[in-house]
Amino acid sequence: MAYVAVKGGEKAISNAHKWLAEERRGDPAVTELEVAQLREQLSLAVDRVMGEGSCYDRDLAALAVKQARGDLPEAVFLVRAYRTTLPRFGASEPLDTVNMAVRRRVSAAFKDIPGGQVLGPTFDYTHRLLDFALAADGVLPPQAVLAEEPQAYPMPTIGSVFAHEDLLESDERTEDAPEPFDLTREPMSFPAGRDQRLQALARGDEGFLLSLAYSSQRGWGNTHPLCGEIRMGTVAVEFVPEELGFAIEVGDIIVTECQMLGGSKSSAETPPQYMRGYGLVFGHSERKAMSMAIVDRALRDNAAASGQVAPVQDEEFVLYHSDNVEASGFVQHLKLPHYVDFQADLQSIRRLRREFFQRQALKEAAE
Amino acid sequence: MLADPVVEPHRYERKEWLSVLAKAHAGEVAAAWNALGERPNYQALRSPEVGLILVRGRMGGLGDAFNLGEMTLTRAAVRLDSGETGLAYVAGRDRRQAEIAAAIDAMMQSPSLRQHVEGPVIARLDRALQERRTLAARKAAATKVEFFTMVTGRGGV
Structure with missing residues (x-):
């Protein structure tokens, strides 16, 4: 070469x-x-x-x-x-999203959810007409309306509302659960646990997850989701410094959480129940939280047992392709010099062409 | 704008004041520190260091933990010349906030210095935090939907 x-x-x-x-x-x-x-x-x-x-x-x-x-x-x-340049001091206590100081909380499934439908700062119901006033100078700063009485917290969750009837599946908590899977320290492994899947989805590309969720709504791995609850607001992050030995709140962060209801599970031993998909993301990002919850729900179908075929139900397909840093890196590395690969390919094709014409010549000579 | 300090009957636990110092805005913490009549001398036991913690959530909201992502966090530890040690873990990358918070933590543990910071710094920062929380909660409450039932004229609901 x-x-x-x-x-x-x-x-x-x-x-x-x-x-x-x-x-x-x-x-x-x-x-x-x-x-x-x-x-x-x-x-x-x-x-x-x-x-x-x-x-x-x-x-x-x-x-x-x-x-x-x-x-x-x-x-x-x-x-x-x-x-990657920073040391890691440890892991937080799991966020208590039940006690979120909710800025927005809606349930599309249940109108009368206790605590009410709180719209918060939403694009929903806006007319999507360009507002040219925003392009003008000197517009007075807009002001939110203040209610006399502040919103009371904690707001009941969709799960708690139906808990007495056991209509929705409840979250299992394992005694002495092992440390959750950490993608930043361990390579992907399959079959993936739900902890690994949720971490990958939480940092996954919004566009990819949105399209997967959409594909499942349109029939590629039908999940028939209903939006049980979306909530967005601040939660305290608790951390136990080793010098202290007790938890302190080190800051408040804004997160968006989504509970999707979809499909039911039942067996000979257990009565039918709604299943749930879960989405949790940093910041105010409803499209992402909803997509994540739909994909989480789809991945919870026992893929092998249901004879799954849809991309959204295939955890290897979903998890290997959801990270946009990896995806972008692999697609975009193609624009870096590949001179040697191309030269090798050219040599190979030139040889194949030579052999092709030799065969043609032999065939013609024989005829 | 911070309100003038008033005598707070509440006596803060260490867990509480460390959280107040962590959640307050960096600018507020620095302003409260600079407004102190006497600031004790201190040595750094651990220079302010920026790092990460892994933030965890729970599957489904209440289930087993999973790793949601990381957040930046700055820690510091100081020793006052009078011997008390203090530490701080604060969200973000503001080294100055962490160092001041550690110094105030040390003062809060000193029977003689505590009075200079519990009201003027901790209670004041705490009040500002609560005011911000209440303001957001009042905005949220104003966006609550009031449903009313439409009468269809066909006798149904």
Whole structure:
């Protein structure tokens, strides 16, 4: 095989990066964005980067969005790379989402859910007409309406509402459960436990999970989901420092949680019950939480027993392709130099063509 | 804007004040520290260090734990010249907040220094946190749907 030089290009690369920096800045006559502006005013982009970057830090995610010029998967990559530079102090106590200080909580399945339907700051029921007032200067800051009485917490969950009738499956808690699977320390393994699946889904690409969830609604692995509950709000993160030996709250984070109801399970021993799919993501990200819950529910079907065929029910398919840092890396590595591969392929095809024409010539000579 | 400190009858447990210092905004913690009449000298036992904790959720909301993702966290430990040691674990990457929080934790453990910080710092920060929580809860309550039943005229509900 011929030798192909792959050295060189340092100057071109350095100049390309300088141009990139200039393009990122855009027209210098336009005011430069501050990270705090992104954090406050593009908060849902920040939430997506925190979720898929798998690292809750609003300022960090906002900086990543700025550096990536608004390319969110690129920003996710930056956050994932940054986290590898930090030591890990340990793991939190599991979040208590029942006690969430709810900003939004709706149930599409049950109108009269105790605590009520609290819409919160939602795009739902907006008309999706472009608001040109936002492009104008000097608009007075909008103000939310304040009720006299604050929302009372904790709000009952959809599970608790039907608990006395046992209509929904309840969450099992294992005595002395082992440490949950950690994808950042262990490679994927199959069959995957639900802990491994939920971690992968929580950091999975929103678009991929959305399409999978959609595919299952349309019949590829039918889940017939109903949205039992969506809640978004702040939860305290508790951590036990080893020097203290007791838990302290180290901060409040915003999360979105979704309970999807779908399908029933019953057996000779147990009466029929609604099954649930679960979604939990950093920040305010309903599309992602709902998609995650639908995919979680679909993956809970015993794939082998049900003779599954749909992609959404195939855990290897779902988990191996949900991470956009891996997916983007593998697709995009194709644009890096593959000169040797191509040269090898060319040699191979040239040889095959030579052999083909030799065979043709022999055939013609024989006729 | 913080309200003027008033005498708080509540006596904080260590678990509570460490949480208040962690959840308060970094700027509020620094402002409260700078507003103290006397700030004790201290040495760093552990220089402020930024790291991560793995945040866990529960499958289905109440089941066994799973790993949701990580969050940034900064820790620090100090010793006052008078001997008390304090520590802090605060969300985010603000080293200054962690160091001040550790110093205030040490002061809170000193019978003589505690009075200088329990009301003016801890209670005040706690009140600001509660005000923010109440404000969000009032906005949420204003978006609660009030259902009413439409009368169809056909006798049904």
